[in-house]
Amino acid sequence: MGEIDMIKTINLSKKFSGIYALKDINFHLRKGEVHGIVGANGSGKSTFLNILFQDLNIHKTGGYEGDIIYEGTKLKINNTREAMELGIGKVYQEFALINSMDIASNIKINSPNIISTTSVLGDNLSYINKKENEKEAQDIISEFRLNIDAKTYVEGLMVNTKQFIEIAREVSNKNLKVLLLDEPTASLNKEDVDIFINIIEKLKKNGVSIIFISHRLDEITHLCDRVSVFRDGEIVAKYSKEEFDVEQIAIDMIGKKVNKALNIHRDNKNTNQEDILRFDNVAILDGNHNIKDINLSIKRGEILGITSLAGHGHTSLSYSIMGLLETNGDIIYRNKKLNIKRPDKTIEQGIVMIPDERKERGILLDSSVRENIIFTSCYSKNNFLKIKRLKGLSLLDFAKIKNQVNYSIKEFNIKCSSPKQKLRELSGGNQQKICIARAVLTYPDILFINEPTRGIDIYSKEIILDSLLKINKANETTIILASSEIDELKRVCDRIIVMYEGSIFDILSPYESNEVFSLAISGKRRNYNEKN
Numbered sequence: 001m002g003e004i005d006m007i008k009t010i011n012l013s014k015k016f017s018g019i020y021a022l023k024d025i026n027f028h029l030r031k032g033e034v035h036g037i038v039g040a041n042g043s044g045k046s047t048f049l050n051i052l053f054q055d056l057n058i059h060k061t062g063g064y065e066g067d068i069i070y071e072g073t074k075l076k077i078n079n080t081r082e083a084m085e086l087g088i089g090k091v092y093q094e095f096a097l098i099n100s101m102d103i104a105s106n107i108k109i110n111s112p113n114i115i116s117t118t119s120v121l122g123d124n125l126s127y128i129n130k131k132e133n134e135k136e137a138q139d140i141i142s143e144f145r146l147n148i149d150a151k152t153y154v155e156g157l158m159v160n161t162k163q164f165i166e167i168a169r170e171v172s173n174k175n176l177k178v179l180l181l182d183e184p185t186a187s188l189n190k191e192d193v194d195i196f197i198n199i200i201e202k203l204k205k206n207g208v209s210i211i212f213i214s215h216r217l218d219e220i221t222h223l224c225d226r227v228s229v230f231r232d233g234e235i236v237a238k239y240s241k242e243e244f245d246v247e248q249i250a251i252d253m254i255g256k257k258v259n260k261a262l263n264i265h266r267d268n269k270n271t272n273q274e275d276i277l278r279f280d281n282v283a284i285l286d287g288n289h290n291i292k293d294i295n296l297s298i299k300r301g302e303i304l305g306i307t308s309l310a311g312h313g314h315t316s317l318s319y320s321i322m323g324l325l326e327t328n329g330d331i332i333y334r335n336k337k338l339n340i341k342r343p344d345k346t347i348e349q350g351i352v353m354i355p356d357e358r359k360e361r362g363i364l365l366d367s368s369v370r371e372n373i374i375f376t377s378c379y380s381k382n383n384f385l386k387i388k389r390l391k392g393l394s395l396l397d398f399a400k401i402k403n404q405v406n407y408s409i410k411e412f413n414i415k416c417s418s419p420k421q422k423l424r425e426l427s428g429g430n431q432q433k434i435c436i437a438r439a440v441l442t443y444p445d446i447l448f449i450n451e452p453t454r455g456i457d458i459y460s461k462e463i464i465l466d467s468l469l470k471i472n473k474a475n476e477t478t479i480i481l482a483s484s485e486i487d488e489l490k491r492v493c494d495r496i497i498v499m500y501e502g503s504i505f506d507i508l509s510p511y512e513s514n515e516v517f518s519l520a521i522s523g524k525r526r527n528y529n530e531k532n
């Protein structure tokens with residue numbers, strides 16, 4: 001790694017509607033280094049990368065102050081096309097893929113192979129060499145150990161595959177000098193992260209300079225040569241590899257020590273409770289995957305974890321119960337067969353789901369924080385109405401709404417300028433917290449929640465887990481928590497289901513070791529203790 005600066009920023013600042021999101025950022029990215037950026041949700045990490053990449057939204061909202069020096073020269077560009085021409089690539093926090101195109105076309109979209117022909121009637125005709133594109137794309141995805149044909153359409157692909165295609169698109173650019181990675185590992189499981197680490201190490205060897213944002217501090221300390229800690233739009237600490245100390249970095253990010261949420265009273269808690277929900281021989285078609293033979297009883301007040309590798313089905317039950325997937329078999333709720341074709345009725349009856357794909361299915365981007373928080377509670381449960389029995393004809397109780405929204409913002413540590421701010425203007429992690437606040441506010445009997453802490457900072461993660469434990473304890477809410485984070489499942493769940501190839505492979509106690517979980521998740525061995 002050289003000491004030459006690829007990128008240097010001098011007093012870089014950015015205001016949105018007069019409020020600083022970034023203030024006087026002086027940052028150096030050295031040639032061939034992996035530089036980590038960490039910070040709480042809303043601390044300015046994505047904004048920083050968006051400025052370096054000259055994102056349209058930055059210019060539409062008044063540009064930025066300060067200078068960017070790129071390879072020793074002051075940068076005088078103002079769009080992403082020019083940034084790409086200079087060798088800067090970016091992998092977005094939310095995917096920027098075109099679903100209606102195949103993998104190869106997505107990967108080669110910015111660096112297609114062109115065939116030029118001789119001039120025809122004075123014009124030089126050129127067209128895309130599809131075969132060459134497909135070959136190059138196939139080579140890259142094989143290098144990424146993805147077992148998939150480059151001619152497959154992106155629509156319907158699993159989230160981790162989409163993430164690798166995003167990275168492949170940038171890697172396929174032979175002119176790549178700087179790679180900006182905004183939480184590329186948030187949707188990857190442990191096995192995928194190993195592949196990702198491999199890719200980054202190869203790029204680094206080839207002299208590519210990388211900025212890497214992640215909320216997982218173990219990945220940061222493993223992969224990065226240096227780390228900059230952002231807090232409230234400023235860099236509050238910088239460390240090089242030999243100085244890394246995860247606890248200190250966490251304190252720098254949050255400003256205090258973080259206490260872990262823990263379900264300490266779970267032993268035999270639910271054994272006398274009745275079954276609230278039952279799946280009888282349920283089969284689900286989830287994209288290209290078949291979920292089958294689901295026979296499962298869930299007790300009232302239970303916190304049930306579900307985990308699996310991506311594509312093996314851990315989120316499918318929740319999408320099925322909300323009528324979003326083709327389902328056969330019976331789902332029995334409070335001893336009656338549930339009509340999953342009427343999700344509005346399902347919500348009315350007290351079953352609520354928080355999806356993992358929040359932008360596609362979870363939030364109203366052009367509505368305010370306030371509307372997003374009260375939406376489901378108001379329209380499905382007739383809450384916040386002056387006269388509840390009048391339903392849609394009643395006026396809203398604005399005083400009550402104001403109190404509740406302010407309370408939720410505080411409770412979930414949501415960073416926003418006001419309850420009127422549009423969701424589109426909130427950082428990714430804060431949008432996620434709003435999804436959870438909204439669901440909790442409906443006081444569901446059963447809450448299906450998918451990947452609740454994806455993209456969430458270390459402090460807010462504990463707030464979310466703690467709030468789940470609180471509603472479970474206070475209202476006996478049954479929670480079905482689908483997550484790829486074994487550690488968080490073990491801390492809050494009573495039982496944890498492991499799915500493999502679309503079926504329930506094992507049901508484990510949260511006290512089992514990580515080794516037992518790994519073996520079950522990879523379909524290698526059922527309950528270690530019973531079999532040995």
Ligand SMILES: Nc1ncnc2c1ncn2[C@@H]1O[C@H](COP(=O)(O)OP(=O)(O)OP(=O)(O)O)[C@@H](O)[C@H]1O
Binds near residue numbers: 057061427
């Ligand atoms: N278009 C916008 N209009 C107004 N404010 C914005 C806009 N985009 C971002 N912000 C604000 O800038 C601040 C920094 O947001 P940013 O997305 O950079 O945070 P982050 O550190 O990447 O957070 P996360 O970890 O949640 O992704 C936030 O307070 C956010 O609300």
